[in-house]
Amino acid sequence: MKDHGKLGIESLCVHAGQHPDELYGGVSVPIYQSSTFAFESAAQGAARFSGADDGYKYTRLGNPTTSALEECVAQLEGGGQGLATASGMAAVSTVYLTFLGAGAHMVSTDSVYGPSRTLAERELSRFGVETTYVDTTDPANVARAIRPSTKLVYLETPGNPTLAISDIAACARIAHQAGALLVVDNTFCSPLLQRPLDLGADIVLHSMTKYLNGHSDVVAGILVTRQPDLLTRMKRVLVQVGGTIDPHQAWLVLRGIKTLALRVRAAEQTARRLAQDLATHPAVAWVRYPGLPSHPQHELAKTQMNGFGSMISFELKGGVEAGRLLMDSVRLCVLAVSLGGVETLIQHPASMTHASMGPEARRAAGITDGLVRLSVGIETYEDLRADLWQALDRVVTATTPQGEAQVGV
Ligand code: LCS
Helix, strand or coil, rough: CCCCCCCCCCHHHCCCCCCCCCCCCCCCCCCCCCEECCCCCCCHHHHHCCCCCCCCCCCCCHHHHHHHHHHHHHHCCCEEEEEEEEEEEHHHHHHHHHHHHCEEEEECCCCCCCHHHHHHHHHHHCCCCCEEECCCCCCHHHHHHCCEEEEEEEECCCCCCCCCCCCCHHHHHHHHHCCCCCECCCCHHHHHHCHHHCCCCCCEEEEECCCCCCCCCCEEEEEEEEEHHHHHHHHHHHHCCCCCCHHHHHHHHHHHHHHHHHHHHHHHHHHHHHHHHCCCCEEEECCCCCCCCCCHHHHHHHHHHCCCCCCCEECCHHHHHHHHHHHHHHHHHCCCCCCCCCCCEEEEECCCCCCCCCCCHHHHHHCCCCCEECCCCCCCHHCCCCCCHHHHHHHHHHHHHHCCCCCCC
């Protein structure tokens, strides 16, 4: 195994986990599209199953292409071991099923991705698991919610879609004092912008569907930890639940990661400018972006994150109706859920990604009905601005009394 520990993150994106192909020297990691692996003898097969021989046996239990991806992402997260999964939700459910059981309790960010919350509240509750959702931007709320039975503190930072930012190091101290593990969903940042393990998290989780893959053509997830016992426990659950990634899917993500640094930085530059612009449009009530001084955790974002990312949330003065008109009026931005791809995506969390939470939980988590979420891609800034402007101007025209047109700046 090569030690890439001293390389910069751009080099790691290209080289981490990529070992020379011994057969033909292929530069790209081969796709081992095989469900099973032949043994040279019955003794070898038995040795592989006993663990005496660490060779591959069956793809649900491990695959060379998948291993390359796991090593790559673990190195990007600053070291440890990875466990790739069929989706981000397979990673979330693996964490829950591994560390929560009857009588166990979890404290979690209130504005997490909708299904990460409803899986715990609606399904795991049937097995006696209890959860408390709090505004984790104040670590005191986390400390107050801890119980003797708390096994997990689960943060999503920045949260989806509020972009609320929680202090990972402070929450790690609170979790560890209580004998609980800290899990951080790092999907919105990618390892390029945030490394939770360095800040005390025990497990980091990604929906690789987003920035890591980056091309809106794969659904995948991953877990990374520096504690081998935690990895062993999660792997045991994952392979039995069957949430294993497919080798071709793993290879596509590996390919996407090669340009992670370029994509994330390009999108961020455009997002910074668009966030500033949006705040000046007469149709917009407010803009939430970690890079704006108006963001409530802007100072924390500056120290905890290595950049502000390319997710923007904003509220239109005309509420839900205005949001609907805006989404129906964009031409270059794509009206679709998901995020972190090369194309700019726009969506309405209250009726789409966070509809499953229900209105009360959404209101408590700050997910207002008029909130629009923008995942900025790598298109030309001027094109995106022009597209958003023509759509926002339509909103102003439609919502001005007596049809008086007001043209945005
Ligand atoms: N964690 C976060 C922060 C997410 O945003 C998502 C998906 C997941 C986990 C689950 O990952 P998946 O299983 O989809 O790979 N977020 C989505 C979103 O905001 N729009 O569509 C999917």
